[in-house]
Amino acid sequence: MSMRRYALVTGATSGIGLATAKLLAENNFNLVICGRRKERLALLEKEIVSKNSECKVSSLCFDVSKREEVEQAISSLSAEFQSIELLINNAGNAHGLASIENASLEDFEKMIDTNLKGIIYISQEIIPKMIAMGRGQIINVGSIAGKEVYPMGSVYCASKHGADALTKGMRMDLNKFGIKVSSINPGLVKTEFSLVRFKGDQERADSVYKGYTPLVAEDVAETILFMATRPLHVNIADVIIFPTAQASSTIVKKDL
Ligand SMILES: NC(=O)c1ccc[n+]([C@@H]2O[C@H](COP(=O)([O-])OP(=O)(O)OC[C@H]3O[C@@H](n4cnc5c(N)ncnc54)[C@H](OP(=O)(O)O)[C@@H]3O)[C@@H](O)[C@H]2O)c1
16 A cells, blocks of 8 residues: 555634545545644544544644744644645635625734635745655635635635735745645535634525535545645646536526
């Protein structure tokens, strides 16, 4: 059997990150799983190890938007877990859906700090290790909101447009080291995303996914696995993935 490679997934406690961590564990990766909800990390670690006895898992509980926490968490990893070849920058959320003049600044700051600065903090910790190993791949989970703008979503869209620019810039800067950098940009995926955006309002969150079949986290995870398992000379640089019912961030065919 071939050697397991090490992957780090941020936002592994829910949705796309959770599905990706499980799928990578089934496909020859050891894992560093990250998130702020400690009990969920413990449950996931237990589940992965019970299903894949040869898979090594390390859990890191920290906030990606806090620089010192990121530095401490990554440096606490043992030497073997530091040899991360695949970094999935997935942690992120939308907070609120509101017009620019009356939305909460606190929400705006959370989105910029998590969706944009979070990628920078984690990547800065991991990239030197990839350079030293002479190989690596970084996949940023962006969004269709990083390609198009929609009303009431100005700052979420700005954070994801920023993440899109980061992906492109990182790909240019890391080209000389042979490190692959890419992004996957989903449309509507049924996860806890809308529950977080609407601050726990389950009915409003559910209404986002009514009248059509949205993507599920596993759809995105399968595509990430495909991107992560291409031959060394192939980099799937940029992917947009929609449910069939969706044509753009504002056009969704609903049968309500
Ligand atoms: N669902 C969609 O329709 C959709 C569409 C396009 C793009 N995306 C993107 O996909 C990514 C994953 O979202 P999802 O749909 O899977 O939503 P989700 O189910 O709400 O998962 C979000 C994950 O991010 C983690 N996270 C959020 N803020 C964090 C912070 N400050 N520090 C550390 N971890 C943090 C959460 O973990 P903890 O709460 O445990 O920290 C959780 O594991 C996000 O970047 C999102 O923008 C989602």
